[in-house]
Amino acid sequence: MADLATDLLNGSRRALARALTLIENERDGAADLLSALYPHTGRAWVIGVTGAPGTGKSSLVSAMASAYRKAGKTVAIIAVDPTSPFTGGAILGDRIRMRDLSGDAGVFIRSMATRGSLGGLARTTRDAVRALDAAGFDIVLIETVGAGQSEVDIARAAQTTLVVEAPGLGDDVQAIKAGILEIADVLVVNKSDRPGADNTVRALRAMLELGHPTNHGRMVNHHGQMMGGKALTPNPSPSGRGELNTSQTGGHPQTAQEDNLQIENPPRPSMGEGDLGSEGAGGEVWLPPVIRTVATRDAKTENDGIAELLAQIDAHRTYLSDGERMRQREHERIDIELRDRLAHELMKKLLNEVSSVYYESVISQVQARTLDPHSAVHAILSAR
Amino acid sequence: MMDGRAIRILIAKPGLDGHDRGAKVIARALRDAGFEVIYTGLRQTPDMIAEAALQEDVDVVGLSILSGAHQTLVPVIRQAMDAHELGDVPMILGGIIPEQDFEAMKVVGVKAIFGPGSSTTDIVTTIRRIVAERGEPTA
Numbered sequence: 001m002a003d004l005a006t007d008l009l010n011g012s013r014r015a016l017a018r019a020l021t022l023i024e025n026e027r028d029g030a031a032d033l034l035s036a037l038y039p040h041t042g043r044a045w046v047i048g049v050t051g052a053p054g055t056g057k058s059s060l061v062s063a064m065a066s067a068y069r070k071a072g073k074t075v076a077i078i079a080v081d082p083t084s085p086f087t088g089g090a091i092l093g094d095r096i097r098m099r100d101l102s103g104d105a106g107v108f109i110r111s112m113a114t115r116g117s118l119g120g121l122a123r124t125t126r127d128a129v130r131a132l133d134a135a136g137f138d139i140v141l142i143e144t145v146g147a148g149q150s151e152v153d154i155a156r157a158a159q160t161t162l163v164v165e166a167p168g169l170g171d172d173v174q175a176i177k178a179g180i181l182e183i184a185d186v187l188v189v190n191k192s193d194r195p196g197a198d199n200t201v202r203a204l205r206a207m208l209e210l211g212h213p214t215n216h217g218r219m220v221n222h223h224g225q226m227m228g229g230k231a232l233t234p235n236p237s238p239s240g241r242g243e244l245n246t247s248q249t250g251g252h253p254q255t256a257q258e259d260n261l262q263i264e265n266p267p268r269p270s271m272g273e274g275d276l277g278s279e280g281a282g283g284e285v286w287l288p289p290v291i292r293t294v295a296t297r298d299a300k301t302e303n304d305g306i307a308e309l310l311a312q313i314d315a316h317r318t319y320l321s322d323g324e325r326m327r328q329r330e331h332e333r334i335d336i337e338l339r340d341r342l343a344h345e346l347m348k349k350l351l352n353e354v355s356s357v358y359y360e361s362v363i364s365q366v367q368a369r370t371l372d373p374h375s376a377v378h379a380i381l382s383a384r
Numbered sequence: 385m386m387d388g389r390a391i392r393i394l395i396a397k398p399g400l401d402g403h404d405r406g407a408k409v410i411a412r413a414l415r416d417a418g419f420e421v422i423y424t425g426l427r428q429t430p431d432m433i434a435e436a437a438l439q440e441d442v443d444v445v446g447l448s449i450l451s452g453a454h455q456t457l458v459p460v461i462r463q464a465m466d467a468h469e470l471g472d473v474p475m476i477l478g479g480i481i482p483e484q485d486f487e488a489m490k491v492v493g494v495k496a497i498f499g500p501g502s503s504t505t506d507i508v509t510t511i512r513r514i515v516a517e518r519g520e521p522t523a
Contacts, residue, residue, distance in 0.1 A: 089414065092422045
């Protein structure tokens with residue numbers, strides 16, 4: 001296994017592909033491989049892209065990857081599609097939308113089936129990301145299965161989570177429901193050239209005004225910008241390079257195109273120093289921006305919103321990298337992952353210790369209504 | 385599923401013919417047989433196919449060709465696969481392939497050919513056998 005890890009770290013694409021298979025199949029050796037790779041991880045920026053089926057996630061991922069390539073960054077993509085619960089089979093069709101990326105050695109695309117996992121990712125997706133990270137890709141894009149209202153695993157696997165919406169999918173009540181919208185670091189209204197895009201953008205902004213719990217339950221109780229004590233206001237440009245705009249005339253290096261986008265996309269992260277309390281360093285709050293995009297495969301238009309989207313992802317990265325935030329987020333992430341893994345391993349261990357005959361007999365008792373499920377669990381736990 | 389592991393197959397349509405009905409029917413049948421089917425769609429170049437086969441680490445590559453261009457396309461695809469160190473990945477072929485071409489196709493590494501009227505059960509069984517014969521690839 002050491003060879004596979006070495007080859008992977010030396011840039012062999014074949015070794016990387018093999019490693020991903022090993023990880024995905026949870027074969028013997030996967031754990032050793034991951035241990036060998038782990039010290040080399042933590043460099044890639046991991047971006048999750050989720051949203052309902054048909055909102056254009058694959059096309060958006062493809063457009064984003066192209067834009068990152070133009071900026072000189074290498075990109076790996078994990079595209080997750082659902083496994084049939086009846087046959088265990090899957091059709092993984094996300095590559096269809098990503099054909100523009102073929103023939104580029106700076107891109108690696110891997111399709112994964114969920115294999116029974118319900119959170120929008122496969123159980124092994126996090127580990128697959130580690131292999132791609134160790135292989136040296138600058139950006140890892142994870143596209144989830146078409147997600148509805150509760151597939152929120154992506155927020156634990158990615159550093160920046162994009163939730164993709166499209167016009168005509170629901171009213172403003174959908175927008176204030178709990179679930180997937182809450183995990184967004186950036187909200188994307190894709191297909192924004194379609195009728196109804198304005199309404200979708202408005203509904204999302206209205207939701208944000210009501211409060212967005214991205215920052216762990218804390219309410220943002222003021223719409224738009226956080227009012228801050230600082231004299232400086234963040235640069236209202238979407239360039240996201242983190243400059244502070246101190247002059248009215250704006251001598252910053254912006255292209256005309258970005259200026260246009262700025263007019264079309266006024267919302268931006270509020271990064272002023274807030275009075276809202278205790279989160280991280282400085283108590284600043286990230287308010288998810290709403291970005292309009294048109295990710296058609298053949299679009300060569302410069303005004304498709306992709307540049308601004310990337311700029312906002314950059315801004316989010318800058319925001320997270322600041323002070324204690326990253327450390328806290330990582331801590332929380334590792335905590336959750338360890339609990340997940342412990343639960344999984346403990347379950348395996350437990351079921352090994354309980355005889356299958358006894359386990360079956362408990363099922364029969366519950367079925368016969370002579371035992372309720374709660375008592376059954378306690379009976380199994382004490383039967384070891 | 386074989387020992388808990390789904391067979392991964394790439395289904396690709398090389399060349400310019402736009403008839404993907406057959407490929408989709410096969411993709412669906414293989415899904416129902418428990419395979420993980422990476423479906424790449426129409427108009428794939430040989431390099432695109434080889435690259436996808438590499439990245440997805442598939443057990444077998446399925447090509448659908450109805451244009452009569454198989455004598456041109458398949459050898460080039462084999463070359464592209466070899467160039468990507470995928471010399472050991474078996475290929476199967478579906479579509480309109482005249483019987484007199486079968487031998488030439490086998491020479492360039494096609495393990496099985498399925499024409500119109502092939503039963504999907506037969507296709508599934510054959511792919512399982514081909515993958516089993518290849519055995520667990522070594523890293």
